[in-house]
Amino acid sequence: MTSSVQQRGNIFLIVVMCLLMLAICAPFSSHDWQRAVQISVGLCAVVYGLCLPRAERCVDRSTALGVSLIGGAGLVSALLAHQPLWALTELALLISCCATAVAFSRARRNGDESLDRVLVLFVLLLCTVKSIQYLHAGVLAFTSGEAIVNTDLLLSGFSNKRFYGQFQTFTLPLLALPLLVSNVARPARGAVFALLCVWWLIAIGGGTRGTWLGMGAAGCVLMFLGPQGRRWLGWQLAALACGLVLYWLVFTVLAGYLGIVISNGAVDRLTTSLSGRGPIWWQAWSMIIERPWLGFGPMHFADIANDIAAHPHQAILQWASEWGVPSTLCVIALVAWAGWSTLGVLRERALSLAPVDLLRLCLFASLIGALTQAQVDGVIVMPVSQLWLALVVGWLMGLHVWRAPSVAPVPALYRVWMAASVVAVGLLVFVAIRDVPRLKERSEHYMGLSNGHLQPRFWVQGVIALEMQ
Incomplete structure (x- = not known):
């Protein structure tokens, strides 16, 4: 591997990490800003891919064929949709996410284990900054003299606290990695555990x-x-217990002592209600029944206006209603196949204490958590979650141990993939240039027509129904 190839990968990772830091930690961060950052990351990924020699395989040929079938079916569905441009935009976003994952995979495969340490340090830095922001907001809230403290206002950088929670689902598993690695000094281990407790x-x-x-x-x-999996679970349970104690001390004991009423506390969330998901799940199911083969078109759940959300908060229902049942079954099969392959490597190396194997374990936990949350939340919709999903999947691909010798991708498929990536990112840049100057006006117009509740999808005002624009 030439040093120039490694340097290009390092430059790509540095740029992307800076963009992610801006997307998550900037005080002015918002859904629209994060979407713009995601498009920028996709552009960087495509440029990075074009700067490299022809790739060795990132996936096997069966997976590549499955992805091609999903993309082809998505293209047909988009062209037949009510609003083809928005449908093609969603398809382009998917291709951009795949290109980002491939770029992470190639950067890691072209590098070495030092990149793993950089990734973990980056996660630690992100979570430290967000923890400081949260604690600072908490101190200001408790010393402001107000009689009521709304815990939702302590969370910054995301348009909705659920989006913040999605980010935590990706990062909580990774924060435990330094606690599993044997050569981490005790003071550093203590600091990481303290951070994990605060993150919980x-x-x-x-x-x-x-x-x-x-x-x-x-x-x-x-x-x-x-x-090692049980050690990971032990550290997480210990940090969870400490987090619960901290929450009780701050939001019950201290708040009671100061005479402060806590609004939107964790206890209020200890319910089994669907929080409005029932009607949108039923809407998605009705769409599936009406058009089972190709769906209504990518992003077209947002083309049927409702008073709750522009996506059904359930990944399988969303994909089936917009892309069709056959595409959904293909996606499920690919996810199951990839998960089973990774699980096989994890089981083979279950006794290993090598940092790379421990990182694989934590990344797999992150992926399991995100896929589970996607069944009740918009993990596959929100820009930061899509970026982290691409990062986790891409890094796992880069670490994957192939049982068969590596072979070059099929030339025709590789050329089609690169062309599709370039066109997809070009379309996303076009949509951003077209929409960004009027995003505020668009949101205000929708707020005037609706009940004042924005429904994020591509932009923070995500409803694309013509009568609502």
Whole structure:
């Protein structure tokens, strides 16, 4: 591997990490800003791919064929949709996410284990900054003299606390990695554990039940993945217990002592209600029944206006209603196949203490948590979640151990893939240039027509129904 190829990968990762930092930690961050950052990352990924020699395989040929079939069916569905341009935009977004995942995979495969340490340090930095922001907001709220503290206002950088929770679902599993690696100094280990406790405090205070569900599912899976999986679970449970104690001390004991009433506390979220998901799940199901083969078109759940959301908060229902049942079954098969392949590597190396194997374990936990949360939340919709999904999947691809010798991709498929990536990113840039100058006007217009509740999808005002624009 030439040094120039490694340097290009390092430059790509540095640029992307800077963009992610701006997307998540900037005080002015919003859904629309994060979408613009996502498009920028996709552009960087495509440019990086064009700067490299022809790739060795990232996936096997069966997977490549499956992805091609999904893309082809999506293209047909988009062209037949009510609003083809928006449908093609959603298809372009999917291709951009795949290109980003491939770029992460190639950067890691062209590099070495030092990139793994950079990734973990980056996650630690992100979570530290967000924790400081949360604690600072908490201090200001408790010392402001106000009689009521709304815990939702302590969360910054995201348009909705559920989006914050999705970010935590991706990062909570990764924060435990330094606690599993044997050569980490005790003071550093203590600092990381303290950060993990605070991160759990925020996850509890945020009240995102999807995060709790996702982490529970990840814990149930890792419990059966050998001693390192159980160590991971032990650290997470210990941090969860500390987070619960911290939450009780701050939002019950201290708040009671100061005479402060806590609004939107975690206790309020201890329910089994669907929080309005029932009607939108039923809408998605009705769309599936009406058009089972190709769906209504990508993004076209948002073309049928409702008073709740522009997506059904359920990944399978969303894909089936917009892309069709055959495409959904193909996606499920690919996810199951990829998960089973990764699970096989994890089981083979269950006793390994090598940092790369421990990172693979944590990334797999992150993926399990996100896929679980996607069944009750918009993980496959929100820009930061899509970026982190691409990062986690791409890094796992880069770490994957192939059982068969590596072979070059089929030349024709490779050329089609690169052309599709360029066209997709070009379309996304066009949509951004077209829409960004009038995003505020568009949102205000929708707010005047609706009940004042924005429904994020591509932009924060995500409803594309013609009568609502």
